[in-house]
Amino acid sequence: MDNNLVSLYDYEAAAKLTLPHDHWDFIDAGAMDENTARRNRSALDGLALRPRFLRDVEKLDISTTVLGSPISMPVMIAPAGGHMLAHADGELATVRGAAKSRTLMMAATNSNYTMEEIAEATTTPRWFQLYHRGREVTETLVRRAEKSGYTAICLTVDTPVPSYKERDVRNRFVRPFRLANFTGMEAAAGDEETPSWLNPGVPGLTWADLDWLRSLSALPLVLKGIRTPEDARLAVDHGVEGILVSNHGGRQIDMTLSSIETLPEIVEAVDGRAEIYLDSGIRRGSDVLRALVMGATAVAIGRPLFWGLAVDGANGVHQVLEILRRELEIALAYCGVTSVHNLGPGLISVPHGWGSGTVR
Ligand SMILES: Cc1cc2nc3c(=O)[nH]c(=O)nc-3n(C[C@H](O)[C@H](O)[C@H](O)COP(=O)(O)O)c2cc1C
Numbered sequence: 001m002d003n004n005l006v007s008l009y010d011y012e013a014a015a016k017l018t019l020p021h022d023h024w025d026f027i028d029a030g031a032m033d034e035n036t037a038r039r040n041r042s043a044l045d046g047l048a049l050r051p052r053f054l055r056d057v058e059k060l061d062i063s064t065t066v067l068g069s070p071i072s073m074p075v076m077i078a079p080a081g082g083h084m085l086a087h088a089d090g091e092l093a094t095v096r097g098a099a100k101s102r103t104l105m106m107a108a109t110n111s112n113y114t115m116e117e118i119a120e121a122t123t124t125p126r127w128f129q130l131y132h133r134g135r136e137v138t139e140t141l142v143r144r145a146e147k148s149g150y151t152a153i154c155l156t157v158d159t160p161v162p163s164y165k166e167r168d169v170r171n172r173f174v175r176p177f178r179l180a181n182f183t184g185m186e187a188a189a190g191d192e193e194t195p196s197w198l199n200p201g202v203p204g205l206t207w208a209d210l211d212w213l214r215s216l217s218a219l220p221l222v223l224k225g226i227r228t229p230e231d232a233r234l235a236v237d238h239g240v241e242g243i244l245v246s247n248h249g250g251r252q253i254d255m256t257l258s259s260i261e262t263l264p265e266i267v268e269a270v271d272g273r274a275e276i277y278l279d280s281g282i283r284r285g286s287d288v289l290r291a292l293v294m295g296a297t298a299v300a301i302g303r304p305l306f307w308g309l310a311v312d313g314a315n316g317v318h319q320v321l322e323i324l325r326r327e328l329e330i331a332l333a334y335c336g337v338t339s340v341h342n343l344g345p346g347l348i349s350v351p352h353g354w355g356s357g358t359v360r
Helices: 008-018 019-027 035-045 091-101 115-121 135-147 166-171 208-215 229-238 260-272 285-293 301-333
Strands: 065-066 069-071 075-077 107-108 126-130 153-156 222-226 242-245 276-281 299-300
Touching: 008 019, 008 301, 019 301, 035 260, 075 091, 075 107, 075 301, 091 107, 091 115, 091 301, 107 115, 107 260, 107 301, 115 126, 115 135, 126 135, 208 222, 208 260, 229 242, 229 260, 242 260, 260 276, 260 285, 285 299, 285 301, 299 301
Parallel strands: 075 299, 107 126, 126 153, 153 222, 222 242, 242 276, 276 299
Antiparallel strands: 065 069
16 A cells, blocks of 8 residues: 555545646536535535444455445446546556456446457456447447446436536536547547537437337346436336446536435335445445445445546556455444444434435
């Protein structure tokens, strides 16, 4: 461990010094006032741990499985487009870092290396994150994912229109690198010269299309970006195997609840019919513990993977994951628990008024 890079926040500060200003902003920014991005943190910070002592915590087990794939800890790599913004080896470095930490990476549709190149770089478990780009392109992407060994399709649903990140608008940010999966079908990727906030969202995709998507492949389906129990219920009624509770790190619509605030009611609505994961704002092992206590099977990190990449490529991603591993183990031990499969009630204190409240 580098003594100057002790926490994820140290990686964040170092990455900010390294990256070009507009790349940094693209990675860091939330939508509009960036309120949701901040709330992802403040809501987690509002949940206090309740340490328990005089228990034998010598042997800790944080390994788990996600849709049957074993991972060494309940922390995964969230799908994010454009890893070359932070390192020339892009997604190849990220997947190698994830493999070194024996965890799963969700490879994004908007990657700078193709899904086949990412698959060839390692054998660590991989899901393919899908942005629907019309039936023909989506079918091609799903078939390629199946062929190259991805074990689930993670459909991102929370982008009906492009996100409006004002920092990108001010910077006139244009994606500097190719979207490799679209080589030969550039029209589907959106015009490279078009500023990112004008590129296509995923309009035209509805619940009715999910059955069609399922008919393309036997791979399990995870919906990413579900924010309400109403949509979570619809998702399980449509037979999805997983739900990634996420607000895209606050990068899409602003002024929503944090992911962690929506987690308990989604867990209740799903009632064990699908696995539940969470991302948005995870920066500490204690955040991982809080999400697991509230019902997630595992969490994922987005921005921190870019911080690791910017600082030290594959090794930086590995180090970021190892910091979270160490911190999760510390948090578990202080709470007197030896296994992530044994998280009973009473481990966190939820203040009055915290959470989703009444819906009008
Ligand atoms: C630079 C960047 C690009 C992203 N691109 C995608 C994407 O292409 N598809 C997607 O589903 N989510 C994307 N995300 C969102 C992440 O999957 C994840 O939901 C989010 O980053 C989690 O919040 P965190 O950054 O606070 O960890 C992106 C995130 C970042 C930071």
